[in-house]
Amino acid sequence: MSRKRIDYLSKLRRAVQLLLIQRHRRPGVKGWELKRALGRRYLNIIKLVDEELARFGLTVKTIFTGDVSSPTAEDYDKAIFLVTFREPAKISDVLTAGLRIDDVGALAASLAYINSKGGSINRRELESILIEKLPRWRVDSLIDRFIRLGYLESEGELLRIGWRAKAEIDLSLLSLNLLSSSHEG
DSSP states (O other): OOOOHHHHHHHHHHHHHHHSOOOOOOOSSSSHHHHHOOTTTHHHHHHHHHHHHHHEEEEEEEEEESSOSSSHHHHHHHHHEEEEEESOHHHHHHHHEEEEEEHHHHHHHHEEEEEETTEEEEEHHHHHHHHHSSSSHHHHHHHHHHHHHHHHEETTTEEEEEEEEOOOOOOHHHHHEEEEEEHHH
């Protein structure tokens, strides 16, 4: 085996290790960390890792900070790369992640509502929606938990859809499922 091929395989292994082993509080790896560990052609290596992970129903997702229509090298360096399901997650997968069924319902309602309002709303507005079904003390703790887990982002009193929701949840499919289930009843 040539030296170049051995080096390439070692970079592939290193990329998988970086992506799968959580080293920080949040899952995933920043692009600049991958660049430092794998070299300037890290995006090519990540593409190959994604192709290999496809065999296991997984994918490498890239989450950009802010709205990025045509990403530059600098955008990729600031982005978060993480491994997630290739297909939308099943409810049983979410439940095994430590959320109760009513927490999942509150999260789904929160994300669908925020998405329907263009991606950001006032915290009080979301609280008033959730208080219709849950006690006030529970609503406050759930919103704080969703922020801590990365499903929501908070900027003062403004709430936005978080990086983790963008990575793990197909928001258009969620909204479609919620709409179709509301018409069945």
